[in-house]
Amino acid sequence: MLARGVCRHLLGHGFVTVEEFVPASGLRVDVMALGPKGEIWVIECKSSRADFTSDRKWQGYLDYCDRYFWAVDDAFPLDLLPEETGVIIADGYDAEIVTMAPETKLPGARRKVMLQKFARHAALRWHKARDPAINLSSA
Template sequence: MQDGLFPSPLIHRAPGQILARGVCRHLSEMNFAALEEYVPERGRRVDVMALGPKGELWVIECKSSRADFMADAKWQGYLDWADRFFWAVDADFPIDILPEETGLIIADGYGAEIIRMAPETRLPGARRSAVTRKFARDAARRLQGWRDPQV
């Protein structure tokens, strides 16, 4: 209910965070567990990492403008951490600048739609196991921190 008594949950979020929220909602409908602003290894931070019901790992980078996309020189380094890589953008984004060999999601703060499925490049077994374990531990730590901030 948005009637002035309750402020919008999107009011204090950056544009990329708003896209991430819609992406995570859509992924949840697909039975994926997603973490925003996830660090798969020191020095790398992805906007959304998702773990699917069959163990698949997806990385989604949210871009709010052409300038935001053009400034991202490290996205190819994220390919080593996922089976599929997607860009998430809003409906006004100039999608012709996005690499065709990546997935495409159109999103807003309330939902998303996969427009182009990313090609699958399966992670090697040892990497998959390590990334999945780290994802699970980090998700549990986030939940524990939310429930008990003193920990």
């Protein structure tokens, strides 16, 4: 539900999003967003303290985005979140960026790879939505 609110909010700012995106083997981000100027944001959704404290991979996502955010609900203890990241308060219907994440520009070669993966991921999702019986295992 948090991801849906985040995606809705970001669309209002000109970003398109994909959920459950794999930037590299062994990593899966909740939301990857592509901005109108080509910026790439990663948003990890956390529903509870336990969900946050069990996440051991989040720092690995920093190499695949220009900005990194946590999306949490309004009851989440914000003092748990690292200061060097952004914060989005969300629910199933909308969201609000309460702390802008610092920007760390991706290197050009990494950006190109991420843009290609993003486009491919989005296209494959569209194929699956349009034709649920299609086999995408070889794609």
